[in-house]
Amino acid sequence: MKILIVEDDQHITEILSKNLMKSGYEIISAENGRVGFSLFEQNHFDLVISDIMMPYVSGISLVKQIRQLNKDIPIIILTALDSYSDKEMGFQSGTDDYMVKPVNLQELNLRIKALLRRYKIMSENVLEYKCIFLNYQEKSVKLDGQLIPLTVKEFELLFKLLSTPNRIFTREQLMNEIWGYDNESYDRTIDTHIKRIREKIKTDCFEIITVRGLGYKGTLL
16 A cells, blocks of 8 residues: 655654554655645555645645545545644545544554545445445445445435545535536435435435534445
């Protein structure tokens, strides 16, 4: 597995690189977002770790650029910025996870493993967990072996939330990624579809959680 680290603090880069190489990952690093994006265009990576405050191209801009090329690759932001607005900006840019410095290296390793598992699910287009089975190609959901009738958009919304569990998606993000556009009524559209999914699927396998002020996240139980 190859990881791209984009960080302008060389000391932090060295610490992260040594730790992750011990875990068996191949590491390539960049000192700023501009170099990082150039490396991303030229190489295959399985995961990206990026700082926010960097010269030339910020981490937020880098995430947006990467998402234009690859909407599914796991991205973790590491930053000293820990306010609510900073986190909201990070998630809206398309990051999968957000960790505040100083970073616990053991926790970082756990989060990387979790994100890579989710990325594998996305690439294989199948999600199976306890009593629920989702097949993206067929747009089908089975609960305890029984087919659950969902509309295409309901399925895509459920698959998005469960294939990246515990990642917070804003309503605007979900509207853009699933419907392919944004409009003034996206709050009502997303909320209505979430309500229908909850009504159709009653289970202890997962939960769709409303994150007040942000949006939704799926949690596997």
